[in-house]
Amino acid sequence: MNDHELLETVTSALAPTHIPVAPPAASMVALHRAVDATTFPTRPDRHVRWPRLLPLAVAAGVAAACVGVAVMTSSRNDVSPELGLASESPQLLQARSRLVGLRAALDAGDLDRVAVAAVELRRVMLRLDSIERAELEPAATRLLVRAQLALARPPSPSTSIEATSSTAPPSTAPTTASPATSAPMAGAVGTQPPRPTSSAMTLPITDDGDDDHSGPGGVVDESLDSVDDNGGPSGADDDGDSSSGSDGGGGEIQIETND
Amino acid sequence: MIADHHDVSPTASAGGRIARDTVELAATGSHDAWDRIFRTVYPRLYAFASGRVGFGSADDVVSETMVRAVAGIARYRWTDAGIEAWLFGIARHVVADHHRATWRRRRWSQRLGESAAVGGPAELLETKDEHRQIRELFAQLPAKDREVLELRLIAGLSPEQVAVALGKRPGTVRTAQSRALRRLREGLERR
Numbered sequence: 001m002n003d004h005e006l007l008e009t010v011t012s013a014l015a016p017t018h019i020p021v022a023p024p025a026a027s028m029v030a031l032h033r034a035v036d037a038t039t040f041p042t043r044p045d046r047h048v049r050w051p052r053l054l055p056l057a058v059a060a061g062v063a064a065a066c067v068g069v070a071v072m073t074s075s076r077n078d079v080s081p082e083l084g085l086a087s088e089s090p091q092l093l094q095a096r097s098r099l100v101g102l103r104a105a106l107d108a109g110d111l112d113r114v115a116v117a118a119v120e121l122r123r124v125m126l127r128l129d130s131i132e133r134a135e136l137e138p139a140a141t142r143l144l145v146r147a148q149l150a151l152a153r154p155p156s157p158s159t160s161i162e163a164t165s166s167t168a169p170p171s172t173a174p175t176t177a178s179p180a181t182s183a184p185m186a187g188a189v190g191t192q193p194p195r196p197t198s199s200a201m202t203l204p205i206t207d208d209g210d211d212d213h214s215g216p217g218g219v220v221d222e223s224l225d226s227v228d229d230n231g232g233p234s235g236a237d238d239d240g241d242s243s244s245g246s247d248g249g250g251g252e253i254q255i256e257t258n259d
Numbered sequence: 260m261i262a263d264h265h266d267v268s269p270t271a272s273a274g275g276r277i278a279r280d281t282v283e284l285a286a287t288g289s290h291d292a293w294d295r296i297f298r299t300v301y302p303r304l305y306a307f308a309s310g311r312v313g314f315g316s317a318d319d320v321v322s323e324t325m326v327r328a329v330a331g332i333a334r335y336r337w338t339d340a341g342i343e344a345w346l347f348g349i350a351r352h353v354v355a356d357h358h359r360a361t362w363r364r365r366r367w368s369q370r371l372g373e374s375a376a377v378g379g380p381a382e383l384l385e386t387k388d389e390h391r392q393i394r395e396l397f398a399q400l401p402a403k404d405r406e407v408l409e410l411r412l413i414a415g416l417s418p419e420q421v422a423v424a425l426g427k428r429p430g431t432v433r434t435a436q437s438r439a440l441r442r443l444r445e446g447l448e449r450r
Contacts, residue, residue, distance in 0.1 A: 006444055011412040013390035014397060016309045023301045027322040031297055032290055034329040040288035 092132045095124045099136065102143050111151060118147040275299060282342050286332050297325055300346055307347065307414040311354045320357055324350040344423035347414055351406070351424065389447075396446040404439035407432055 001009070023031075098121040105113035125133060125140055277299050284292035304324060309317035327349050328335075335345055397405060410421045411432075418436070422429040 001444070001447070003440070006440060007412070009389065010393055010397070010408070010440070010443060013393035014310065014409065015413050016306055016314070019302045019306050019309075021302060023297055023305075023321065024318055027318060027325070028294070028297070030322050031293055031325050031329065034326040035288060035290055035293050038288065038329050038332075040286060040333070 089129075089132060091124065091127045092136070095121070095128055095132070095136055095140075098124050099140055099143060102147060106143065106146050106150060109150075114147050114150055118144055118151075277342050279337055282335075282337060286335070293325075293329065296328075296342065300343055303343070303414045304346065304350055307350060307409060308354065310409055310413055312357050316357060320350065320353050323353045327353065338423065340417075340420045340423040344416060344420035347410060347416060347420070347424040348426070392447060392450055393443060396443050399446075400439050400442060404435050404442075407435040408439050411436055 098117060102114065102117035102121050105117045121140060121144065125136065128136070277296055281292050281295055285296055301321060304321045305317050308320040308324075312320055324346060328346055331349070335342065338344075397408070400408070406425065407421060410416045410424060411418070416424065418429045418432045421427075421432045425432065
């Protein structure tokens with residue numbers, strides 16, 4: 001007996017000899033009652049969906065055509081900013097990366113990393129041209145102020161930098177970094193001698209509503225020194241903005257609700 | 260009840276496939292679509308159910324399967340296996356519920372004479388000794404292998420559809436089928 005014969009034999013042995021073709025009337029009645037009793041979701045018809053999407057498709061086509069024409073008739077560098085395309089220099093990218101690194105170090109409360117990252121950020125900011133620098137200055141300035149405030153204080157293991165900087169009274173914030181507190185920053189890098197923060201870098205601040213800071217900065221065209229001289233409030237405000245805009249929001253309790 | 264219907268010889272592929280459009284119509288509550296689905300799949304569902312619970316309860320199992328399908332059609336998503344595999348998956352649960360209810364009823368009422376007809380259509384006439392032997396050998400197979408053979412040979416599902424109905428992979432289904440047939444062959448050769 002080959003496989004085919006075996007299958008035939010088994011099938012005929014197992015299958016019932018008589019199977020009704022149509023379901024009994026009682027079953028049909030039960031089925032239709034069940035259909036009547038069930039609330040069915042209304043599903044959008046595939047044929048109806050296309051006309052609704054047609055305007056979107058036309059708009060997308062027109063937009064694509066406009067972009068194509070603009071690219072063909074203008075140089076890439078001219079068109080890219082208008083289209084929102086990326087046309088950033090390596091220095092700008094590097095500066096962004098340093099900015100993120102400094103913010104992460106501040107959020108983590110790692111003062112050694114803060115010191116190193118602050119120096120690196122200052123250094124890479126100096127390499128930017130004026131347009132690129134103006135773009136990053138608001139965020140960079142705020143972070144550098146936070147870094148300076150953080151490094152000026154003795155580290156507290158139980159509280160984060162943001163918590164101490166935002167809750168500390170203005171009078172406790174140092175107006176200038178002392179050599180003792182600025183020494184670790186320079187010492188960590190090992191390439192620059194200790195220097196007062198007032199000569200570290202002058203960054204005009206123009207708050208453009210950067211994505212990591214909510215609301216207008218309120219501090220315009222001030223150097224780091226002037227920010228510090230203004231005292232804690234400006235720094236504290238900046239810290240508050242930064243902390244409110246930071247991802248994850250340290251200390252926030254997120255409650256998840258299941259559907 | 261059976262005498263009211265037209266009897267036909269069992270064929271594994273009876274009924275054909277149910278089109279996707281019909282299923283989509285059924286999902287909107289179309290009586291005609293549900294009618295079509297029921298009539299198309301009924302012979303195979305009945306054959307499967309009668310093999311599991313006997314002729315006396317097969318219609319109840321099939322009817323309950325369809326009622327549950329109506330209630331759950333919103334959760335169904337069309338796949339290449341078609342709606343048949345989904346329906347047989349429901350039928351398996353209905354059969355399991357039927358067995359549980361039967362067992363409970365027997366336990367409490369102590370009516371040992373009630374017919375269960377589990378494991379094969381015992382009401383069939385033994386026209387061939389070979390068929391009787393096959394059914395005896397079939398009853399000795401592991402339950403999982405028996406179920407695979409029933410869905411493949413009696414319900415006429417493809418390995419992919421059986422896989423959907425059982426929640427397994429098609430390769431596992433093919434392996435189980437091959438193993439079950441080999442055991443049946445060896446048992447027949449020994450006799």
